[in-house]
Amino acid sequence: MFTHSSAFLLIVGLLLFLLLLKLESFDANKREQELILFVTFLALWFNFIVYKNALLIHGPLVIWQNIPLQVLTNYFFNLNIIQSIYYIGLIPVILGIYAMYYALFESKKRTLLLLISLFLSILTLLLLKLISFRIGLIFLGLILVILSSHSLKLIYSYIKKTKMPAMADWFLLVIFILFCLTAVMPSFNLAFSSLENTPSVAEINALVWLNKNTANDSVILARPEEGYLINYFAKRKNVLDQDYLLVKDAQQRYDDVQSIFSLRLKTEVIRKLNYYDVNYIYFSEKFSREKNLYYVDDDCFDLVYNESVKIYYVRCKLNE
Amino acid sequence: MNKLKLLGFLSVFIISILVLVIPLGIRYAHGDPLFASGLTYYNMRASEDLSSGFVFDNLQGKPHKLSFFHYLLYPLINLLGENNLFIIPIILGVLSSVLFFLVCELFFDDERGAIIAGVAFVLSPIFIYLFTSLTPYTFATPLFLLFVYFFLIKNNLSILFLAFLSITNFSFFVLSVILVAFESFYHKSKNFFLINLIPSIVSLFIFLYFFHNFVDFELLSPSFSSFFISFGAKIGVAFFYLFLGLLGFFIISQQGRPYNYLLGSTMFVLVASLFTVGGKILLNFYLCIFTAVMILFLIKREWAIMTIKRFTLLLIFCGLIFSTALYSDQIIVSQPDNNLEKALVFLSLEPQGKVFSYQEYGYFIEYFSNKSSFLDNSFDGDLNSTLRTTENNIFYSRKLETTTTLLDENEIKYFLITPDMKTGLVWKKSEEGLLFLLKNTNSFKKIYDYGGVEIWTYPVGFQSEIRS
Numbered sequence: 001m002f003t004h005s006s007a008f009l010l011i012v013g014l015l016l017f018l019l020l021l022k023l024e025s026f027d028a029n030k031r032e033q034e035l036i037l038f039v040t041f042l043a044l045w046f047n048f049i050v051y052k053n054a055l056l057i058h059g060p061l062v063i064w065q066n067i068p069l070q071v072l073t074n075y076f077f078n079l080n081i082i083q084s085i086y087y088i089g090l091i092p093v094i095l096g097i098y099a100m101y102y103a104l105f106e107s108k109k110r111t112l113l114l115l116i117s118l119f120l121s122i123l124t125l126l127l128l129k130l131i132s133f134r135i136g137l138i139f140l141g142l143i144l145v146i147l148s149s150h151s152l153k154l155i156y157s158y159i160k161k162t163k164m165p166a167m168a169d170w171f172l173l174v175i176f177i178l179f180c181l182t183a184v185m186p187s188f189n190l191a192f193s194s195l196e197n198t199p200s201v202a203e204i205n206a207l208v209w210l211n212k213n214t215a216n217d218s219v220i221l222a223r224p225e226e227g228y229l230i231n232y233f234a235k236r237k238n239v240l241d242q243d244y245l246l247v248k249d250a251q252q253r254y255d256d257v258q259s260i261f262s263l264r265l266k267t268e269v270i271r272k273l274n275y276y277d278v279n280y281i282y283f284s285e286k287f288s289r290e291k292n293l294y295y296v297d298d299d300c301f302d303l304v305y306n307e308s309v310k311i312y313y314v315r316c317k318l319n320e
Numbered sequence: 321m322n323k324l325k326l327l328g329f330l331s332v333f334i335i336s337i338l339v340l341v342i343p344l345g346i347r348y349a350h351g352d353p354l355f356a357s358g359l360t361y362y363n364m365r366a367s368e369d370l371s372s373g374f375v376f377d378n379l380q381g382k383p384h385k386l387s388f389f390h391y392l393l394y395p396l397i398n399l400l401g402e403n404n405l406f407i408i409p410i411i412l413g414v415l416s417s418v419l420f421f422l423v424c425e426l427f428f429d430d431e432r433g434a435i436i437a438g439v440a441f442v443l444s445p446i447f448i449y450l451f452t453s454l455t456p457y458t459f460a461t462p463l464f465l466l467f468v469y470f471f472l473i474k475n476n477l478s479i480l481f482l483a484f485l486s487i488t489n490f491s492f493f494v495l496s497v498i499l500v501a502f503e504s505f506y507h508k509s510k511n512f513f514l515i516n517l518i519p520s521i522v523s524l525f526i527f528l529y530f531f532h533n534f535v536d537f538e539l540l541s542p543s544f545s546s547f548f549i550s551f552g553a554k555i556g557v558a559f560f561y562l563f564l565g566l567l568g569f570f571i572i573s574q575q576g577r578p579y580n581y582l583l584g585s586t587m588f589v590l591v592a593s594l595f596t597v598g599g600k601i602l603l604n605f606y607l608c609i610f611t612a613v614m615i616l617f618l619i620k621r622e623w624a625i626m627t628i629k630r631f632t633l634l635l636i637f638c639g640l641i642f643s644t645a646l647y648s649d650q651i652i653v654s655q656p657d658n659n660l661e662k663a664l665v666f667l668s669l670e671p672q673g674k675v676f677s678y679q680e681y682g683y684f685i686e687y688f689s690n691k692s693s694f695l696d697n698s699f700d701g702d703l704n705s706t707l708r709t710t711e712n713n714i715f716y717s718r719k720l721e722t723t724t725t726l727l728d729e730n731e732i733k734y735f736l737i738t739p740d741m742k743t744g745l746v747w748k749k750s751e752e753g754l755l756f757l758l759k760n761t762n763s764f765k766k767i768y769d770y771g772g773v774e775i776w777t778y779p780v781g782f783q784s785e786i787r788s
Contacts, residue, residue: 030624037618038628041635044563048550049642059551060544248744275749 006135007043009125013118014039020113054245063130066244068254071224087190088141089183091175095148102154112150119143199229203284206309207233213304214280221260221273222282230282239276266295270318280304281312328421328435336417336442339644340410340451343651353661354406356654357453357554358683358697364402364454365687367393375531379692386531388487389456405454412462413451417442419465424609426472430616437612443640445549445558445647446604452651460489461601464496471500471516474509479516486520487527491538492598493520499585499602506581542594549647555597558643561607564636568610571617586610611640656684659771660738664688666768667775673733676714678741685736694732715746716753720761723754727778735764739772 014036021028048055054062064072085093100119103112119140126136152175159168199207210220211234219237220230227241240257244250256272261283263269273281281301283293285308296303296312305311344354355361366384369377371394377384384390396408421438428434441447450458463485470478486493497517504513545551549558569586572579586606592599615636623629656664660681667675667689674692675685682696695707710726717723726732735758741747747755758764758776768775 030622034623034625034628034632038632038635041632041639044560045635045639045642048559048639052550052646055550056552059548249748 006131006139007047009122009131009139010118011040011043012125013114013121016121017114017117020117021110024108024113026108026110026113057246057248062245066247066250068244068251070254070258071244084137084140086186087137088144089179089186091179091182092141092144092148095151095175096144099147099151099154102151112147115143115147119147197225199233200308202308203229203286204233206282206284206305206307206311209305210234210236210280210282210311218279219277220280220282221257221276221278222284223261223287224254224257225287226282226284239278261293264294266297266300267318269295270300270314270316273314274318278314281314282309283312284309322431324431324435325425328431328438329418331435332417332421332438332442333414335439336414336447337410339442339448339648340413343448343452343648344406344410346652350652351658353656353658355453356651356656357449357455358680360454361687362683362696362698363390363393363456364397364405365683366390367397370394371398377698379686379690380696380698381692382698385698387456387489388484388527389459389489392459393454409451409454409458412458413442413447416451416462416465417447419462419469420605420608423465423469423472424612426469427609428612428616432619433612433616436615437608440561440608440611440615440640441605443644444561444604444608445643446555446601448644448647448651449555450601456489457492457597457601460485460492460598463488464492467496467516468500471512474512476515479519482516482520483523486524489598490524491596492601493524495589495592495596495598495602498588502585502588503581538597539595540597547594547600549643555600557593557600557603557607558647560639560643561604561611564614564639565607565610568613568617571613572610582609655681655738655740656688659773660684661688662770663736663768663773663775667691667734667736670734670767670777673777674731675734675736676711676727676730676732677736678738678746679708679711681736681738691734694730714754718753718756720757720763723757724763724778733778735774735776735778737774737776742772 018028018033018036051062054066058066096119099112100116103109103116122131122136122139122143125131126133126140152172156168156172159165159171207229210218210230214220214234214236216235217237219239220234221239222230224240224242227238230236230238231241240247240250240253244254247253253276256276260269260272260281281293285291292310293301293312295301300314300316302313302315303310304313343356347354347356365379366377366386367390369375369384370386370390375384375386376382397405400407417438420441421434424434424437425431428437450461463481467478467481467485470476470481482493482496485496497520500513500516504510540546546553547556548562549556569583573583589599589602589606593603615633618629618633618636621629661684664685665688667685668691670691672691674694675689676694677685679695679697682693682698685691685693686696695704695711699707710730714723714726714732717726735754737755737758738745742750742755747753749755751759758766764776764778766774767777
């Protein structure tokens, strides 16, 4: 509630829960209603206070967090069912859906209805592209895993009642193996691939060099993905990082930063560097297709750090 | 008068005074001019022109948009003086809050409902906007409430107030008539409605016959940013009010037929609020009533957990206060501030000439410096968009020839530049566009620099002289 705006997912889910209760003709529990009302007011009020400035700057577009268009397409993209199943895991999806079917049409269990409401609210928001794909999948996965535990329990107790009760333990073992193959292995894969995004020793050395050898008020240009590293290790200002929310000209900055790494025309680059008062360019190949900067020459750019990461000092000013 | 009614009356009265005095008091303590709305200064200037027999705006070269309000304002300026004029909106605000309380009393069976609606109204951002400024709506709102109150208790005084409303604000009048027409037909009291309507139409035509520049029906283009206070609207609805109002609407809608008129008229007002300022003010009345319905529902409900009840009511109270505080803060930090006023008073002593600045400062320039402004908010349609294009070209061009040609064409002589303009309102960089030219060419001369506010002068016809 107090840590992330995704608390709104919970609110939508809880309101949907009340609706489902009504549809399924359950008696309304006063305590539930009161808690939901309270949580709704609290979430609304708290988020309005926290995002007061962002709301004033961006208006209704604050939903998309002022993220530049190029990044937005990777952030709020269309829901792809196959891809989603791959990320969540086949077993939680199948067992979770079975639990939902059972709760809605067979048992009508109140506690499961709550989980189903949350699932439906997240799915709807994902389909409408109102929450990021990553956050949506995290919550979907979590709910499906909890729901699938209910299915497991149902199937396990069903097998126990058949003429082959011993098969129940085997069933659990098979599910466990399938779960490892379809969910745990992809998770390890994803974890290892995300490790590649962590800063290497060479990068940290370059950032520490910036901290020790540049003036405190220097502005460093780096890719948006490296913006936080500039702040944390080099303790210097960056032109752009991945927190776009309160940046008034985020789209313009993003375009300019990306173009500075790919442009060939020196004059245009210097005009942009001057505009943002850039003193140093931090160039690592990690987030670039380019192997070097095309426009650098001795007239305007001093190569002050030359390892796997390159740092250039910008000397030129453009007089218009 | 029973105790509860007296308590409600007093609480609405005191809170309304506090809510209005706090932002104005803080502005006064800062030494800033009391009124933050540019429109107030335009109205004061228009009233003064009117008293001298001018219905034409000599500074801007176009007719003033006038209403009965402007005829009323000038005697008040004479009577109280410009420095004490702030008393007028405060009195009208307090009067409106009490009237709204009385109207709500007719609606609610429970006295507490009227008190909560009254308090919700005085805490609403629209109330603060209306009664910390002097616009036709500041006069039209109490007139509307007086009309509604007397109309509902079937008193003939309503005729007088509807007639005044018709010549004070046309859009407000039209909306009021539509609402009351529905009510009359719904409750089958057509005759009383017609008795009210005919004199108001007659008075409107008499006013139109004698005064041709009556303010016309102002239509807004609907957008989220002009509807919600949180998105930066100057006059709009607070999210929290809308949310509570929707819940209240839902509760009322379950009560059936007796409330059909209220529910139907809410839909009409909601649509009207997207297109007119008057609609927003009316919607605010409805939202305050629905908010009270919701809060009353929560108070009366038998709670299973009493702690949750207390915290929920506390949260709602905090939410309402938060909307008020947020909007009051906007009023407090709004221009014109002390430094801008000083600069404009200095400019008033300089020879006549057109002043170029940010559009929102247009009315301040005209009022404090008695000079014409290149662009203010009174322009509309094609002329407004043409002037805005020129304004942008002058703001952002770094080519001296382009800028001086535009300055000569538009006979601009002065530039007013504030710290806000240099830090994001117009420019993001210190050497951007016009700022670069002002500093690095000899064509301009700085004549004033105090508190971050700069005034530059440019000899009109400079470019033409160079060419010749």
